[in-house]
Structures are given as structure tokens and as C-alpha cells.
Amino acid sequence: MFASGETVRVKDAWPEATGPVHIRTPYYVRGVVGEVVRHLGDFPNPEDLAFARPAERRPLYHVRFRKSAIWPEPKPDDELLIEIFEHWLERP
């Protein structure tokens, strides 16, 4: 589990490259460092659910990213807030 305020990095993983998948982690935050805002609850893993496989419940977090961490940004304080499952997060 990650705590609110903890620094995390989205895994720089590309399972799309190896076969059919259903991924709820946008491309543009793969490998990007952000901050956990809060744990939103536990939800069935959509990567299994989409293929009618038994889907384990996984913690889902609201994670905040500075826009400037993703793109050149004239307003560096602007942010993105994204729901990301725990198995996509790591400690940098």
C-alpha cells in the first residue's frame, strides 16, 4: 500500500507490445513520477475483467502529476490527477 503524499513512479511498462490487453494507465504517464493523493478504494483489476477472467480486487489511487513532468509546460504548477492501480506504481 502507498500512503497519501508518497512519491511514486508509474511503471515504464508496455504490455501492449506483447499481446491483447486492456490497460487503464494512459501512455503519457508511463515512467513519470507523481504523488499519491489518496487511496480511492479497491476495485477488480480491469486487465482481467475485460477478458472475463477472475479479477482480483486491487487498490486504486488518485495520483497527482505536475504537467511539466510530462510535457514542456509554460504553467509548471498545472497538474494532472489520474486514477492508477497499485500494480502500476513503484517507489522511485
Add this chain to the structure above:
Amino acid sequence: MTILETGGERLLAAVRALLEQKGIVSTNEIMERMAITDSASPGQGARMVAKAWVDPAYRARMLEDGTKAAEELGIPMRGMPPLGVLENTAEVHHLVVCTLCSCYPRAVLGYPPLWYKSAGYRARAVRDPRELLASEWKTFIPDSVKVRVVDSTADYRWMVLPERPSGTDGWDEARLAGIVRVGDMIGVTVPGV
């Protein structure tokens, strides 16, 4: 004949009959859900916003748990994804988008506007939200206000609680609800009088 060549009405009737036979979902439940879906509209979300503007305790409950706050006003939420509410302040302006598909808080806002699902809106909202809001909606977010784009990627649905505009002192809930537009609750516009 393949499933793709079968008439849609016949196929629907067959699937409904199978769902009923197998005890998965009854025709009544389908009719009930259709009625709920059709009755959902931005007016529901506007009622929540107006109540939050006049009732600080309700506002606190709404920010804590949007689903419960919607149910408090009689909005059907059973079977719906959890609803989160994002509060706009003098420091931060929220904009909701779903870059992966078209996740939208239908229970409280009804069917999404067509542009919400467009590739253009989805791409521009995360890449350059200030330019998007200024050029498409004439919504200008001051430099002193942080823009926080909320990409609705998973199991929650998000609505924005906009700031109450000045010039509305003494207005009752019904009158306040009348000025809240769908865009105000997505974050592409801000309410005004």
C-alpha cells in the same frame, strides 16, 4: 446467418429472454434501468451544486462522498460507479476528461455531450487545457489559478463543484440550480449571472 447479419430487434429479444431464463436480469430490471438512464440529466447535478452553495454541511458531505450526497437528493445511484466531487476554489480549477474512452458521471449529468467523447477534446484537455478552454469556450483561467486536469481512467466518475458566482446573494436553491450548466460541472465553463 451470422450474429452480425441478424436483425437487431430479434437479437435483443433473444438476449433479453436468455438473461431472464438464466435469472441474470429480469425485463423489469432492464425497464427500470432504462427509465433511470433516460431521467438522468444535468439538472440532477445542478441541484447538488445549488444545495452545496447554500448548505455548508451538505457541501462537506458531497466532497466526502458524492454518491451518498446524490442519493440524499433522491438521485438513483444503485449499481452506478462511485461519484467523486472536485471543488473549484480561488486557487484551483478542475477539468474532467476521459482520455481512454468516455467515462462520465451519467447518474448526475445524463448523457455526455458529443464533444466530450471526441478525440480532439480528449487529447487537448490533457495537453493544453488552458488553450482548449480559451479557444473553444472563451473560458479564461487566470494565471494565479492552478488548472488540475482530472483524467477519469478507472472506476470513479467525477463532477466539478464550481464556485458560486457573485451577484447571487439571497437566491434560493431552485434559482441557483437554474444557472448551473453541464459545462460548469465538467469544468469547461464557469457559472455566471
